[in-house]
Amino acid sequence: MNKAEILESKLGEKNIVLHDLSKFYGDVLGVNRIGLEIEPGITGLVGPNGAGKSTLMNVIAGLIAPTRGELKVLGVSPSQTEKFFGQLGYCTQYDSFPAGINGYDFICNTLLIHGYDRKVAKKLTSQTLGQVSLTEAAMRSVDSYSKGMRQRIKLAQAICHQPNVLILDEPLNGLDPMARAQVIELFRDFADSGKTILISSQILHEVDLISDRVVLLNSGYLVAEGDLTNIQSETGEPMKIFIRSSHASAIAAQVFEFEHVVEAQMHYDGEGLFIRSTNADAFFLAFNGLVVDKGWAIESMGPADETIEAIYQHLIVETQVAT
C-alpha cells in the first residue's frame, strides 16, 4: 500500500473526538461547547489571538482537563495516561526547556521516559534529530539554540516516539523558509502515512497550503469546520470564481442570466473574468452547459478566493467589525 492509499483507507476514522467540550478558567471562557471529529490527515486550527486555539490544544493533549464534555484520542481518554500519551505527540507554544540540557539528551531522555530501552532510544534520537536537521547541534545546550532550532527540537520531542496523533501549536514560528519547507514536508509525510495532525498557526496561507481541513475558532466558539469548499458554501458568502478564456466578454454578458451570479468583472487583460456567485455548485453546473452550447474555449476555471484567509476574513474579521 502506498502512502496515498494508506491515507485513503484511514479517512473516515475519527481519531480525535470532542463532544460538547468546554473549558472555563473561573468565569473566563476558554472554549465553549466544542463538538469535533478529526480524521487522519492535516487539520488546521485557525482563529485570532484569544480564540481558544491553545486552550483547545492543551485540552486535547491532556495538559488541562475540560470543565465539561468528553475527549477521546484514538478511543482513549487522557485519564488512561500510558495509552493516551503513548500515541500522542504535542509541540507546545512554550519556549522553555529543562535547564542546561543538550538537544541529544532532551530527546533521548524523552524516549527513555516513554519506556524504550537505551539502544532503541539512541537510534530513535539520532533519527529524529536528523529529521529536524539538528544532528550537528545535538550536543550543544538547548539554551544556546536559536529560536528556529528551539522550535525544531520541540518538534523532535513531539515526533520522536512516532505518535499516531500529532498536535502542533504554532510549529512554524521562528523557522527560516528552508526549514519551514522541510518541516511542512515532514508533516505531509506524517499525514500521508495515515496519521493525524492538528496544527495551529497565525500564518494563514501556510495553514491553507498544508491543511486538508480547517477548524475555525473565534472567542472560544467553533465557527466552522470541514474542507475549505464546504465551509465556503456554508458561509453563504458569494464565491469568487476566475475564468480564463478568449471569450471573456461574451461569457460576462451571458452569466448575468444566472440568478445566483451577483457580480462579473473583467480581468485587466480582457482574457479573463471574475464572477461572484451565491451558489458555486449551481453555477458550475449551469456554466458547463452554457460552454457546451456556445462552444467557448475555456483555458482554466476555478475558485479565486477559496482560501482560509478569505473565509477567515468573512467569518471572523467581518463579524468582529460588525459587532
Next chain:
Amino acid sequence: MSTSNLPAETIQVPQLASGLLVWRRQLMVIFRIEFGKAMFSRRAFSCYALISMPIILMLAVAFDESRDGSNAFATIESARRIFGYIFSALIIATVLFLGNAAIFTTLFRGEMLDRSIHYYLLTPVRREVLVIGKYLAGLGAAFVLFGLCTLICFLLLYVPFGVEQFITDLSNGIVTQQLGLYLGIVVLGSMGYGAVFMATGLLFKNPLIPIIVVAGWEMLHFLLPPALKIFSIIYYIQGLLPIPMDQGPLAVIAAPPPLWISIAGMFGLSAFTVAISVLVLKRLEIRYTDE
C-alpha cells in the same frame, strides 16, 4: 541545511514493553535525571552551602583544640556529646530541614517555574511512577549530601584523639553503632521532611510560607502536648539520637517513641504524604501564566 543533517534511516520501533518492566525503566530514568539535577544544578548550591556549615564548625573545633591544647574536646565522651549537640541543633534542625526544603520543594515547583514540567506530563508515565521517581531521587541526593556531611563531621570528631582512638571505637562497635544511628536519622529525617516538602511544592505556588510554618511547628514541638507531638517529624527522630536532644526548661517532656514506632511512623507519614502528591499531580493543570 547541510548534508550531514539528512534524516537517518527510518528504524522500526519495537513494541513497547508494558507493566512492571516499563515502570522500572521509567523509575530509573527519572531517578537519574532528577538525582543529577538535585546534585549538580544551580539549585544544589544552597545545599552545598548548608552542609559546609557544620563541617567548618567541626573543623574549627577539632583543629582549634589540637593547636592550643585547651580542650573543647577534653575527652572522647565530651567530644561525642558535643558532636551530638551539633548534630541535633545544626545538622537536623538547620541543614537537614532547610536542605530538604531546597531539594524537595523544587522537584515539581522548580519545573513549573522553569515551564518545563509539561515534558514529563506529555510522556506515558504513570503519575505515581513520576512522583515516586522524583521522591527517591530527592532522597538519594539528600542522603548523599547530608550523609556525607554527617560522616565528615563524625570523622572530624576523632582529629584530636588520633587514629588509635578511632580504631579502638571501631573495634568496640561504637563507631558503627553511633554512625549508623546518625545516618539512619539522616535517612528517616529526609524521608519525612522530603515527602512533606515535595507535597508543599506541588500544593503551593510560593512554598516559602508553608516552609516557615513547618519550621515553626518543628521548633516548637517540645512545647506541644504529647498528643500533638506525634505530628512532628522531630518527635520520631529524637528517639533514635545516641545523645538525647536538650529540649530546654520549658519542654513538655514525653517519652520518645520506641525504635520501631519511629521507623514505622516515618514510613507511614512519608507514604501518606507521597500519596497526596500523586493525587495533586493527577489533577494538575498546566497553565504557566499562573506561575
